[in-house]
Amino acid sequence: MIGLVWVVVGGGGLLAIAAIALAGMHLPRFLAVTRPLAADILVVEGWIPDQAVKGVISEVLQRRYRKIVVIGPPLWKGFYLSQYKTYAELTAATLISLGISPDLVQAVPCPAVESFRTYTAACHLYRWLQQVTPAIKAINLYTYDCHARRSWLVFKRVCAPQIKVGIIAAPALNYNPRRWWQTSVGCRQVATEAIAYGHTRFFNWRA
Template identity: 50%
Template sequence: MKFRYKPAIARLKIRLIQRKEQWTLTVAGWIVTLMSIIVLFTIAIANIYPFLSVNQPIAADVLVVEGWMPDYAIEDAMDEFKTGDYRHLIATGTPLSKGYYLAEYKNFAQLTAATLIALGFNPNQLIVVPTPYVKKDRTYSSAVALREWLSNSDLNIKSLNLFSLGPHTRRSWLIFKGVLAPEYKVGAIAANPQEYNAKTWWQYSEGVRTAIGEAIAFIYARFFSFA
């Protein structure tokens, strides 16, 4: 019997594909999955805005107003001050991002205070706490500036309500509480934006941009930043 030598390379079997058994969705499975996605999306649409635009005021000594807000929100803050049992209103804010070299007031805290006085607010109840210029984390820097002012104040302030605008309120409240607690109790009040209808925010480009942007920013602040 003759033995024929077969080179090792000839015995190699290179397989580029192979047959595998796998599970896949049936038509009914795809329908159920699609319906589940629609239901979850609807729930998210219905709840994300009320979650971000939080209103949880407390009995507070002062009302803290974020100075970057538009004039109509400043007017709403003034109305809140009149209806609440506040001793003082504190305006916070960073330097102006536009018109700095032309404006009489160089930061939003000063500009908001001047606006309130023009609206008839009592200057003796008004406190300005400006924030130094920062490239990022402006809300956090405002909270830190407020904490430093409170720690040096002789007004014996123990509680405050933070007045912000719409979906931005949840993130601001998170950051201010993180900076000020436990020495100070912090509540939250959200002004209603006038650029879109808060009840149907998804029908407006401004509402979609604001809600989605603030949701992402809140997640970042909650899990990767200051909380």
């Protein structure tokens, strides 16, 4: 009997470990979600890496947007040396230098905050949209890798029910999502965003 119980419990433990391992392998794909909508406006989180910004070109060629709105807070580094003082302005200028028409790009800087940065950006964007394009019904949010699901959750809640939000995640550039646990940068990015998403989803979505 004891041996049978050990086999059952041990088997269950192995199944649990296998399930956790399988979930961990697919964690980046869950977090880096892409579900775009038919939308006239593409919103770009301005803090994303330059290589991810280049992906906006492909997105614009694939779907016809009436406007590209770049949001972002003041620069975290180089503020006093750069002619651009916010990530919104810096990334908007980058998109123009990459060939996107200046008439298509709009920078919408966000205020500096120590916490609630994604929530603050979403609220600032929503107010801007209501003032400038009150008839807009849907937007697509373009962000980077595993940050996508958390940003999507926050922006959807801020903009609901007036504006629907689609999401596009630029792929990871500095680690292999299928082997994310093999590098320190992969572990850091995936684990940090997984914890942050769990906190946002179950405790405080404004954080």
